[in-house]
Amino acid sequence: xxxxxxxxxxxxxxxxxxxxxxxxxxxxxxxxxxxxxxxxxxxxxxxxxxxxxxxxxxxxxxxxxxxxxxxxxxxxxxxxxxxxxxxxxxxxxxxxxxxxxxxxxxxxxxxxxxxxxxxxxxxxxxxxxxxxxxxxxxxxxxxxxxxxxxxxxxxxxxxxxxxxxxxxxxxxxxxxxxxxxxxxxxxxxxxxxxxxxxxxxxxxxxxxxxxxxxxxxxxxxxxxxxxxxxxxxxxxxxxxxxxxxxxxxxxxxxx
Numbered sequence: 001x002x003x004x005x006x007x008x009x010x011x012x013x014x015x016x017x018x019x020x021x022x023x024x025x026x027x028x029x030x031x032x033x034x035x036x037x038x039x040x041x042x043x044x045x046x047x048x049x050x051x052x053x054x055x056x057x058x059x060x061x062x063x064x065x066x067x068x069x070x071x072x073x074x075x076x077x078x079x080x081x082x083x084x085x086x087x088x089x090x091x092x093x094x095x096x097x098x099x100x101x102x103x104x105x106x107x108x109x110x111x112x113x114x115x116x117x118x119x120x121x122x123x124x125x126x127x128x129x130x131x132x133x134x135x136x137x138x139x140x141x142x143x144x145x146x147x148x149x150x151x152x153x154x155x156x157x158x159x160x161x162x163x164x165x166x167x168x169x170x171x172x173x174x175x176x177x178x179x180x181x182x183x184x185x186x187x188x189x190x191x192x193x194x195x196x197x198x199x200x201x202x203x204x205x206x207x208x209x210x211x212x213x214x215x216x217x218x219x220x221x222x223x224x225x226x227x228x229x230x231x232x233x234x235x236x237x238x239x240x241x242x243x244x245x246x247x248x249x250x251x252x253x254x255x
Contacts, residue, residue, distance in 0.1 A: 006033035008058070009040055012195075014051040014202040016044035023059025029114045030070035034088050037118075038095055045099050051209075052202035053103045054194070055122060062107035062131070063115025089114060090146050093121040097217055100210035102201055106194045107131050108187075112169075117147025120154050120180060123213065126197060127172040127181045128190045134169040153220070155179045211238045 008019040018040045020027035037055075044050045057063055096103050105119040108128035116133050119125050135151065137144040144151070144164050152160050155178045163170070163178075175181045185193045201209075215234045219227050 005036065006030070007036045007040060011047075011050060013199050014049065015054055015198050016040075016047065016050040016052075017054045017056065018044075020055075020057040020063055023057075023061070025067060026061040026064035026110055027057040027059065027115070028064055028067035028070075029089075029118070030067035031085060031088065033067075034092055038088075038092050041092075041095055041099060041103070045101060051101060051204075051206050052198055053099070053101055054106060054198050055103065055118070056106040056194075057108070059109075061109030062105070062111045063118060064110040065113030065115050065136075086146065089117070093117065093146065093150065096121045096123075100213065101206070102209055102213060104194075104198050104201065106190075106198075108190065110134075113137055113144065114147060116180075117144075117150055120147070120150035124182045124197075124201070125180065126194050127175060127184050128187050129172050129184055130187055131172040131175065131181075131184075132169045133172075133175045133180055134167065135164045136167040136169075138164060139167040151180075207241055208238065 006020065006022060008021045010017045010019070018037060020029075020033065022028065022033070041053065044053045102124065103122045104124040104126060105122035106126045106128075107115075107119050108131055111119050111127075111131055111133045113135060116135060119133075135144045135147065148160075148164060151163065154160075155163070159178050162168075170178065170180075172181060172184045176184050183197070211234055215231060218230055218234075222230060
């Protein structure tokens with residue numbers, strides 16, 4: 001495994017950006033890339049100047065899935081080592097959902113297998129109009145085991161099973177209709193529109209965003225009554241915390 005960094009890290013306007021930086025292999029995910037992503041997200045979460053996080057990919061493709069060479073290297077692992085290696089990807093997805101800050105994926109080209117899982121683990125998915133989503137694992141005799149959790153929560157049961165059972169690729173507009181994508185953006189304006197949207201999200205109150213994200217995912221699995229009660233508790237907690245506005249109109253927490 002090469003020691004060459006898998007990511008490029010930058011920040012702008014309150015946004016922390018992690019760019020998958022191996023375009024020669026369509027930004028395939030290997031163990032090092034997963035570790036670097038998790039570390040970058042932890043650092044963004046701890047950085048008070050970062051109010052939103054953007055994950056994107058260098059080159060023509062966001063991420064074509066797992067690195068085949070790295071995957072082959074895991075075949076000699078012990079059962080315990082293999083379980084730990086597999087769970088690393090699961091912890092990455094869990095970490096995205098557990099962050100208090102919104103995480104936005106900006107995707108183009110191939111968004112496949114673990115790459116599709118990474119995108120749909122994010123809170124918002126912005127897709128260039130040439131993006132292709134797919135879960136081709138079944139065609140290779142494997143299982144979309146970890147990524148299926150995000151897929152099942154993003155689209156309906158029948159659509160989800162169709163995608164994993166057929167392994168077919170879906171274009172950006174269909175992915176948006178299915179619920180895999182938040183917005184489809186034209187290629188000619190993609191970078192500028194992504195920046196505009198992400199900066200807009202980053203301009204909001206960090207406290208309000210944290211409460212909003214926590215409640216959004218806390219509702220998973222709750223009954224209607226329990227969901228309402230959880231919403232009431234969150235509303236009261238947020239009001240008690242209090243917020244003020246700067247002279248420029250942007251929401252900020254009271255000191």
